[in-house]
Amino acid sequence: MKTGTELVKRGLADMLKGGVIMDVVDADQARIAEDAGAVAVMALERVPADIRKDGGVARMANPAKVTEIMGAVTIPVMAKCRIGHFLEARVLEELGVDYIDESEVLTPADEEYHVDKWPFTTPFVCGARDLGEGLRRLSEGAAMIRTKGEAGTGNVVEAVRHIRAITSQMEALPDMTDEEQAHQARMMRVSVELVKEVASLGRLPVVNFAAGGIATPSDAALMMALGCDGVFVGSGIFKSSQPAAYAAAIVEATTFWDSPGVVAKVSRGLGEPMRGKEIATLEPAERLAARGW
């Protein structure tokens, strides 16, 4: 009996496909998310919109909160650690969370090293803005990738940019010569074997979700249409005027992303989405996606 293998780490992400993972800060929100049909919840101290508003250092959630959330629901519970903060990651592993998100939404703890994720039994998900960034995270042991988007803005434009970049870079690989693929591997700072694996699969060897700025059922459906395997929704649910209804509608739109009639139907009567932010109005230091490398 072997635990913590690549197959079981990547396998849990496979089971989340076609689903919605929702940010929650306490047990009540976690139960609302589960009842709405979330495939997992992400435990964190503050949702990204509040991190933007309140400022200060954003850290791993309090272990008591994480445990409270784990006890409240039967679906998988993920939690965020700071980039490079392998001690927060070990604490989360000790608590028994199901996935760790080494996340740019929190304040980075190390500006040189991401967490070495291979020694962990608990799998990791990491953000990426392009193919190279995603493959570097896989090389460090990540078992799932998500777009970074621009969390807490309610603006989907950056997530769209990131999935389009990943897709177009992957699509270019199969037509390249060995020499060109080797050059790509050097440019992306990953092994040529990994580049060749992506070229032959025609997709990432792990599940790839959308994240960062998804606020409405149509946003979720758009990300699915662009080829994402599922969707993370952060501030979009609990910053809307009717979280339970919003959560359910986003779940339904993610399943029926290719049916605009269903997306239209589930989007009716939901009240107000989160307000949202224009990316161009953000100061450089407010651009969370620029954290990590």
Next chain:
Amino acid sequence: MPPNIGVLALQGDVREHRVALGRLGISYRPVRLPEDLEEIEGLVIPGGESTTIGRLAERFGLLHPLRAALADGLPTLATCAGMILVAGSIVEGDQPLLGGLDVVVRRNAFGRQNESFEMDLDVKGLDRPFHGVFIRAPWVEKVGSDVEVLARVGDRPVMVSSGRIVALSFHPELTDDSRIHRLWMEGGGS
């Protein structure tokens, strides 16, 4: 003519089942709405989150047609979340189920993700062990009188069948081995 197989495609690892069926030369149709059930001769219920799949089935009017089809003996292969959905009841919790199989299932019985594991299993009807991948896996807590146990981990049933329904705690679709899909297609181990 290969049979018409549907895969419940509300959420979960639908793609992996499509690939496993494809290795046997079988194409599938996704099932998301009641009308998708017409004319299918077999159904695969994939791995995923059983609460999510059950709630979506409820909201889109699929719960009752699926219950009726299973009660009518529609050949069904149910993996992990699928095993929970086809159970007559579960040990704890309140979530929509399809039923069809006279068993009581315990969700996340082997533990959380850190306890997820892989191991070789002896499966009744297969001549060589099968590599089982167990992810936050359930087990069968109680078996009804007409249910046959096809595989166990320790003394816990992890693969059972009754009529043309085969339910497993693990994920044959995450391996390159389609023997369990074939076993089910050929009559389901019973």
